[in-house]
Amino acid sequence: MIDYSKVDFSKILTRYDVKKQVVETPEQVAAKMMPKDPLMKAVAEAVLYKKLKDIMPAMQAAMAKNKPDTVINEGLVPGIEAVGTLYNDHVYYLPDMMVAAKVMEIGIKMAEKEMGGARETKATVIMHAAEGDPHDIGKNIAAAMMKAAGYNVIDMGRDVPVATVIAEVEKVKPLFFSGTALMTTTMSAFPAEAALLKEKNLNIPLMGCGGAVNREYATSYDLGIYSAKANQTALIAQKIIDGYDWKKINEEWDNIVGGA
Template sequence: MRTVKAPNDMSEILNTLTESIKAGKRKDAKAATEQALSENIDPQQILAALTMGMDDVGRRFKANEIFVPEVLVAARSMKSSMELLEPVLAESGYTPDHTVIIGTVEGDLHDIGKNLVAMMLKGANFSVVDLGTNVGAQAFVEAAQTHKASLIGLSALLTTTMTAMREAVALFREQGLAAKVMIGGAPITEQFAQDIGADGYATDAASSVDLARSLVA
């Protein structure tokens, strides 16, 4: 039997969920997700509440109001909630249309931003294959072919590893990959993306979702 919640009750649970993500309260976020699921709230609305929390975290991080540790605890809270939500989303016929291969380029071990982008993309109904950090260009090629990816996302946080990004894009072009390439990371600029022939660049996790959508449209 399906019980439809009154809008007020529903928005209270979703609001608690958003606030728990913002505050990085993993246990609270998990409990609110469990409650929302047991109350039969539309999984896409739950997802929207989670994403809203992370968007806020991203905004405050950019404004230097919070720092990496806060972003990390928020992301971990989001991850715990997503573990509960993902099977329900899949069950409700919510299947991703596009696959994104994402990773941090060779020589670079930074993954906080890349993980946030991956999380946001998952939240936006992309299937995400995360290759991790220090990923060689050939590994991206192989994963893109295996998973018939529509997109490849490259992350770099060091000015020294921006070279690896250039080499990776060159290899993708040489191999004639159909996947579009988007890049990001603190030292990356729109100009650099153009210079190396990437298809797009986004400054943060929230805008990477808009970018990904526009690239596969």
């Protein structure tokens, strides 16, 4: 028999002291992602906790004191990002994400209404979410901001087949067109679209966007340009109006977007 009475457990347990460990539940992590500002927090929490009834009053209160795009970026977006954390940690499932996305959609529509559109139209752009991709929240935010910046936006929606996108681009000949991909399985639509355009000798830039892509990927094929944030897009669009082609946009990208 081992005599445990002589063992000093305080020394053995120093490294594994469970009392010293701070374990956070996914719910606590999500709660910590909420903004500090109480008005923004109310917006973010309406999305995170899927409160369809709370989103309209929360948006109204936040927009009474802040610009609508600020409410999108500092209220709605942190809310849906926290939803993503809970989904990753298997606390939320697909139906939860769907309700949270619905709450987010109501918020974006309210913000878009508040932003309005500029009177003069600078140019037409086409936006879509990639073939097979149902994620259109980011695209909708970018579309609202481009409308407010004075662009005529043709929004083709989500899960748009490559051939349908190219047919519309060929018909409209926009200043540029954007694609949004949030899934690694859908981002390959962009090089496929760019290749089809090249075959048709159409020199129209394709802006690859969305959480699944980065600058390196979006500029790895001919005609590909990149925009990480909605507020960079109008700066890039202006340069295309000024005569920059996709290569020059990529060469001077850092200067063009500056600190935006």
